[in-house]
Amino acid sequence: MNRRADNILSDRLPISFGEATRNLNRANVEKYQRRILKLSEQLIAGELSFTEWQREMAASLKVVHVQNYVLGRGGIDLVSSDNWLSVGRELKRQYTYLRKFARDIKSEKLSKRQLLARSQMYADSATTSFWAGEQDTAIAAGYTEMRRHLSAADHCEDCPQYAASGWQKAGSLPMPTQQCQCRVRCKCWVEWR
Numbered sequence: 001m002n003r004r005a006d007n008i009l010s011d012r013l014p015i016s017f018g019e020a021t022r023n024l025n026r027a028n029v030e031k032y033q034r035r036i037l038k039l040s041e042q043l044i045a046g047e048l049s050f051t052e053w054q055r056e057m058a059a060s061l062k063v064v065h066v067q068n069y070v071l072g073r074g075g076i077d078l079v080s081s082d083n084w085l086s087v088g089r090e091l092k093r094q095y096t097y098l099r100k101f102a103r104d105i106k107s108e109k110l111s112k113r114q115l116l117a118r119s120q121m122y123a124d125s126a127t128t129s130f131w132a133g134e135q136d137t138a139i140a141a142g143y144t145e146m147r148r149h150l151s152a153a154d155h156c157e158d159c160p161q162y163a164a165s166g167w168q169k170a171g172s173l174p175m176p177t178q179q180c181q182c183r184v185r186c187k188c189w190v191e192w193r
Helices: 003-009 019-044 051-071 081-106 114-125 127-141 160-162
Strands: 143-148 189-192
Touching: 019 114, 019 127, 051 081, 051 127, 081 114, 081 127, 081 189, 114 127, 114 160, 127 189, 143 160
Parallel strands: none
Antiparallel strands: 143 189
């Protein structure tokens, strides 16, 4: 870790990376939801070919995942080559889902409404990259414990259980969006110490 990051995170007090950062993550996801929704609307209207739609969807996913990982990590200066490999693995997973989505569209398994709703979830998936970046930052900075918090939202059955478990070893609880029924729409957040 570079010296600047060490100075920022060296006090080891319980921290969360802040509501402002989570709000930036949400704003970026919403921006890409609009972009991806527009792409899908253009596909439906015949304004984009299927190949163009797939290419633009993949490009949008790449940008939003990279941006949100960097945001969770605390800035581009804190992203290592290993971190980029982690982002690449997540993108590979998302591209696999996108190919399946494209097959479902091509085989006409989805209504227009389903196509649009599912499209928006691809932008939501970038929240997983944000949380991965935050976890990488906290662990690299030496934080050894984490706890999940519920935000003001409806939660699945899993999230209150994670929050009720209190302080746990860093990395032992799933990050928000992971291993919960909320999936990419999870509104929980994490505190570190």
